[in-house]
Amino acid sequence: MTTSFLHPSLLLIAGALLLPFIREPFRKPYLLLVPIFTFVDVVYLGFNQGIYGQVAFLDWQLTFGRIDALSNVFAFIMALMAIIATLYSLQVEDFWQQMAAWFYVAGSIGAIYAGDYLCLFLFWEIMAFASTFLIWCNKAEKDATAAGFRYLLVHTFGGLLLLMGFVLRYQATGSIAFELLDYDTHSLSTWLIMSGLMLNAAVVPLHSWLPDAYSKATIGGAVFMCAFTTKTAVYTLARACAGFDVLIVLGVAMAIYGIVYAINENDVRRLLGWEIISQVGYMVAGVGIGTALAINGAAAHAFAHILYKGLLFMGAGAVIQMTGKSRFTELGGLYQKMPVTMLFIIIGGVSVSAFPFFSGFVSKSMIIAASYEEHLLWAGFLLTMVSAGTFLVAGLRLPYLLFFSEPKSAEVTDRAADPPWNMQAAMIVAGLLCFVLGTFYPLLYSMLPHQDALYHPYSAYHLSETLQILAFTALGFMLFRERILARATISLDLDWFYRSGGQVFQWLAKYPIQWLDTIWGEAYRVVGLFSLMTTARFWAWFDWHGIDGFLDGSARGVRSFGRLLARVLQRGQIQHTLAYTVTFVALVLIAFIWM
Amino acid sequence: MIQFIDFLKKRGREIRYLLYGTMAAIVVWSMTVDTSHAHTWAEKYIPGFWALFGLVSCTVLIFFARWLASAGIEREEDFYDD
Numbered sequence: 001m002t003t004s005f006l007h008p009s010l011l012l013i014a015g016a017l018l019l020p021f022i023r024e025p026f027r028k029p030y031l032l033l034v035p036i037f038t039f040v041d042v043v044y045l046g047f048n049q050g051i052y053g054q055v056a057f058l059d060w061q062l063t064f065g066r067i068d069a070l071s072n073v074f075a076f077i078m079a080l081m082a083i084i085a086t087l088y089s090l091q092v093e094d095f096w097q098q099m100a101a102w103f104y105v106a107g108s109i110g111a112i113y114a115g116d117y118l119c120l121f122l123f124w125e126i127m128a129f130a131s132t133f134l135i136w137c138n139k140a141e142k143d144a145t146a147a148g149f150r151y152l153l154v155h156t157f158g159g160l161l162l163l164m165g166f167v168l169r170y171q172a173t174g175s176i177a178f179e180l181l182d183y184d185t186h187s188l189s190t191w192l193i194m195s196g197l198m199l200n201a202a203v204v205p206l207h208s209w210l211p212d213a214y215s216k217a218t219i220g221g222a223v224f225m226c227a228f229t230t231k232t233a234v235y236t237l238a239r240a241c242a243g244f245d246v247l248i249v250l251g252v253a254m255a256i257y258g259i260v261y262a263i264n265e266n267d268v269r270r271l272l273g274w275e276i277i278s279q280v281g282y283m284v285a286g287v288g289i290g291t292a293l294a295i296n297g298a299a300a301h302a303f304a305h306i307l308y309k310g311l312l313f314m315g316a317g318a319v320i321q322m323t324g325k326s327r328f329t330e331l332g333g334l335y336q337k338m339p340v341t342m343l344f345i346i347i348g349g350v351s352v353s354a355f356p357f358f359s360g361f362v363s364k365s366m367i368i369a370a371s372y373e374e375h376l377l378w379a380g381f382l383l384t385m386v387s388a389g390t391f392l393v394a395g396l397r398l399p400y401l402l403f404f405s406e407p408k409s410a411e412v413t414d415r416a417a418d419p420p421w422n423m424q425a426a427m428i429v430a431g432l433l434c435f436v437l438g439t440f441y442p443l444l445y446s447m448l449p450h451q452d453a454l455y456h457p458y459s460a461y462h463l464s465e466t467l468q469i470l471a472f473t474a475l476g477f478m479l480f481r482e483r484i485l486a487r488a489t490i491s492l493d494l495d496w497f498y499r500s501g502g503q504v505f506q507w508l509a510k511y512p513i514q515w516l517d518t519i520w521g522e523a524y525r526v527v528g529l530f531s532l533m534t535t536a537r538f539w540a541w542f543d544w545h546g547i548d549g550f551l552d553g554s555a556r557g558v559r560s561f562g563r564l565l566a567r568v569l570q571r572g573q574i575q576h577t578l579a580y581t582v583t584f585v586a587l588v589l590i591a592f593i594w595m
Numbered sequence: 596m597i598q599f600i601d602f603l604k605k606r607g608r609e610i611r612y613l614l615y616g617t618m619a620a621i622v623v624w625s626m627t628v629d630t631s632h633a634h635t636w637a638e639k640y641i642p643g644f645w646a647l648f649g650l651v652s653c654t655v656l657i658f659f660a661r662w663l664a665s666a667g668i669e670r671e672e673d674f675y676d677d
Contacts, residue, residue, distance in 0.1 A: 263660035339596050372634045380634070386653035392653050404604075436619065460630065464625040469649035471618045478611070478654030483661055490675075492668040499675055 005052035005065055007113070008041045008079060009123070017583070020095050028090055031098060035086045035105075039079040041111070046072040051115065059177055063115025069449040070299065074235040075112045076447065077303045080311055080433075081227045088314050088426035089220025102223045108228040112235050116176045117166035120236070124162065124200075128155035131229060135213055136223030147216035150498070154199070154209040161407025162196025165189045182238050194241050200233035200430060202277050203247075204254040208495035211261075211273030215326070219317035222269055226313045227306045230276060234283045234302050236277035243290025247454075248371075252382050254278065259389035263484055264491050266327050268316045268402065271310065277350065278386060279305050285383065286367040289374055292450035297366030299448055304437055308351035311430040312394065315345035316368035318419040318427075319402060323412045328486030333407030337416035342403045344427040347388055349399055351434040353391035354466060358438035361466065362444065362457040367454065368448035379538075388473045392484075395478045401486055403470055443445035622646050 022030045026347065045052075045067050053064030066073075082105045107127030114120040133154075136146035168591035172305050181190050199206040210230070214222050241247060258278030265271040279301070286298035292594035318341045319334065320326045335342050347358070354360035354565060364387065373382040407413045437444050441457060603610060622643040630639045638644050 260663060262661045263656060264664050267673070335600050336597050343596070377635060381648075384648065385656070388649045388652035392656065404600075447661060460628045461630065464621070464628045465645045467621045468625055468643065469647035469652075471614075471621050472646045472649035473653040474614065475618065476650050476657070478614075480654065480657050483657055487669075488672055489664075489669045490672050491664060492670055492674075496621040 005045070006041060007110070008038045008045070008054060008063055008075070009113075010043060011038045011112040012082075012102045012106040012109070014393075016106070017587075019099055019102075021400065024429075031082070031086055032091055034102065035079070035082040036080050038105075038109075039083055042072075042075045042079040046076060053113075057118070060116070060118060060276075062119050063177075064110070064119055065113045066115035066178075067113060069447075069451075070238065071112050071235070071261055071447075073299050073303060073447045073449065075109050077229060077306050077402060078108050078112065078232070078268045081306050082224075082311060084307075084426050084430050085220065085223045085227065087429070088223050088317075089218075090422040091222055091420050092218075094137060096133060097137045097218055097221060100130045100137065103130035104134065104224055104228060106130075107323050108232045113176060115586050116178050117162075117170075118176055121159070121163060121166070121180050125159055127229065127232065128152065128159060131221075131225055134225060135217045137221060138216060138218040140215050142164065142323055143214045143530050146214055146402065150495070151213040154498075158199030158206070160196075161192050161199065165192030165196055168192065176237065176519060177189065180242060183244055193301065194237075194244065195304070196248070197233050197240065198235045198284075201230050201237060201280055202233075202254070202255050203250050203280075203285060204277070205494055207254060208493050210277055211265075211270040211493075212495055214313075215267050216271040216275075219321050221592065222317060223310055223313045226272070226276060226309050231283075231302045234280060234298060236289065237284065237287045238295055238298055242287055242295060244288055247288025248285050248376065249288075251281045251283070251288055252379050253281070255281030255386040257281075257562050259386050259393060260492055261493065262393045263389070264487070264489075266329055266397070266486055266488060266490070268319065268328065268331070269313065270324050272312050272316055272392065275312075275352070275390065276305075276309060277388065279309070281386070282364055282367050282383060286370060289367075289379075290369050291370055291374060292453035293373065293455060294367060294370035295452050296445075296448040296450050296455070297363065297370055299446055302364040303361075303432070303444060303447075304351070304363040307433050307437065308348045308359055309395075310507055311344055311348035311427060311434060312352070312398075314423065314427050314430065315341050315348060316494055317318040318423055321423075322419055323416050325412055327400040327488070329488045330408050330412060331402055333413060334403040334416050335403040337413060338403070338416045340424055340427070343433045345402065346395075346399050347431045347434060349391075349395040351438065353395040353470065354387060355395075355438075356458070356463060356466060357435065357438045359434045359444075361438050362441040365457055365462060365466075366455050367432045384469070388469050388476075389468055392477055396474065397484055399490050400481075405485070415524065422545075423593060438540040505534070618646070 012034065014040075015030075019030070045065070049067045049069070049072060051063060051066055053062075055062045055064065063592065083100075085097065085101065089101070090097065104127055107123045107125075107130055110123030111120055111127060112125055129152070132148050132152045135144050135151055138144040141147075166189070168187075172187065172189060181193065181468060183190075195206070202210040214225055217225055237247065255278045258274045258276070258281060262271050262274035262278065265274055283298040283305070284302050286294040288294075316326075319331065319338065322338065323331060323334070326329050351358040351360050354364050368380050368383050368387075371377075371383065445455070625645070626642050626671050641647070
């Protein structure tokens with residue numbers, strides 16, 4: 001282990017553990033400084049790429065820091081987004097939220113730097129657990145606890161797929177190195193690993209957790225969540241599954257699926273969640289194409305996407321925080337009360353819609369161009385069709401329903417106002433970056449993994465193509481606007497299977513199984529319990545007074561300590577118990593790396 | 596900015612004409628652009644191909660989404676509440 005390597009995740013984890021002890025007036029500067037130091041660390045490592053943090057653990061060689069061009073560009077944007085999102089949630093008093101968020105970012109950066117499956121799995125699970133707390137912390141949403149459990153269960157399932165995959169692979173090859181999998185000699189382990197990674201990327205049909213969870217998270221929590229989970233998964237797919245043809249089909253499918261659901265959606269953050277699925281579809285398709293240009297496109301699009309989607313979630317969060325409403329059927333006409341928020345939602349909308357001079361224009365088109373270059377015309381045309389849909393949803397429907405449609409209730413309009421200064425500042429930073437990336441695109445391109453694959457977004461042909469599509473999508477919106485107004489409905493999705501499947505299990509547990517249990521318990525009480533209890537009482541008495549009295553009462557001491565520990569640690573709230581467990585694991589990890 | 600939006604909202608018709616004008620200008624300009632690097636026959640020889648493509652895409656998506664909703668996936672908001 002070289003001396004110059006300080007893992008950025010360690011900074012964040014240590015920062016998060018110290019956070020509860022920091023009080024105002026130091027709290028706000030501290031909240032900003034920790035992610036800023038993390039970012040500086042990531043940038044420093046970006047300039048000193050190489051393999052760091054190799055640790056021998058049992059029979060394996062763990063690699064905590066594989067820093068190359070591909071991992072660097074993802075870690076860079078994650079660390080940058082951590083600053084913006086922390087700034088956005090600066091006014092939050094509940095330190096659990098910021099701690100969870102930093103653990104979550106630490107998991108994401110750790111997974112990106114991981115050079116083997118064990119490290120990857122460790123940080124992968126930290127990410128899943130920490131982000132669950134961002135949902136549970138939301139006291140304003142009554143369904144948040146249930147949604148958090150659904151989210152955690154789905155991600156545990158994904159983690160298990162990954163675990164089974166790399167254990168099988170280790171058995172077959174004897175290596176835990178996290179490298180490109182061989183498509184030609186694929187086996188069950190290849191598909192298990194791919195499915196585990198795909199679940200976090202919300203690839204159809206493993207996607208339903210995303211809109212469900214992101215719409216239930218806290219205001220700031222959703223801003224963190226929209227950036228890290230799916231894009232970390234895109235990185236891992238680019239690392240392990242680049243060039244897998246099946247990902248092209250799945251990516252295009254999720255791009256279409258997401259946008260179709262977004263058109264019908266009534267909840268503002270669910271709509272944005274559907275659009276994440278749609279946009280990540282481009283990246284997954286890019287990974288599936290697997291050429292230098294396509295991988296560059298996937299990385300660039302992930303970079304741009306984190307910023308504009310963060311911006312959109314910040315705007316949506318501002319609306320929800322200031323009005324207390326999240327449904328389009330209860331919102332409208334907010335432009336008079338929230339002009340700053342409106343401006344930044346529109347900037348986010350035009351960025352995602354790939355307007356010239358905004359970030360989507362220079363990133364999304366790389367993936368489409370790569371699909372044409374590989375003569376995958378169907379993929380190119382379908383992804384272009386989804387571009388039109390993206391503008392329809394994020395550039396037109398979203399701002400129209402929030403800001404320009406008729407106000408639904410005077411009470412909501414009275415309450416609305418632009419959010420506090422720090423939330424506005426975060427939106428300004430993200431909005432500016434969207435513009436800077438789209439206009440001074442060489443800044444972004446110089447960080448991409450394949451410097452030999454050249455691409456020029458501002459050709460006359462690309463400009464004319466984009467402008468035509470945008471203008472005539474606007475025409476389509478004008479013609480059919482009435483059809484996609486807000487409706488007080490939800491759209492059934494594949495989560496029906498586990499949400500209603502759970503009810504079937506509950507019914508089984510409630511009636512037949514409970515009945516059997518009652519009968520069994522009764523029989524046991526009558527026949528077995530009396531004689532058993534009498535014998536047990538005697539031995540307990542003997543043990544307590546006979547043996548422990550003999551051994552200086554040490555058992556009594558252990559028992560009272562155990563009770564104290566139980567009182568502190570086990571308050572009956574599984575959320576707290578989980579937090580303590582994860583913190584404990586993190587501490588062990590830190591100790592392990594440093595020793 | 597708020598006054599500007601109020602001003603625009605009162606002039607819906609003028610804005611619509613402005614939009615039509617922009618669309619026409621974009622399509623006319625697209626005919627002058629070099630299409631020799633385009634990938635398909637349609638892009639080269641159909642004037643305003645992408646304009647048509649954009650309009651058709653948007654329409655198809657809207658109608659498909661509404662059809663899917665009416666085909667049974669659209670439910671009341673309290674569907675999952677016990």
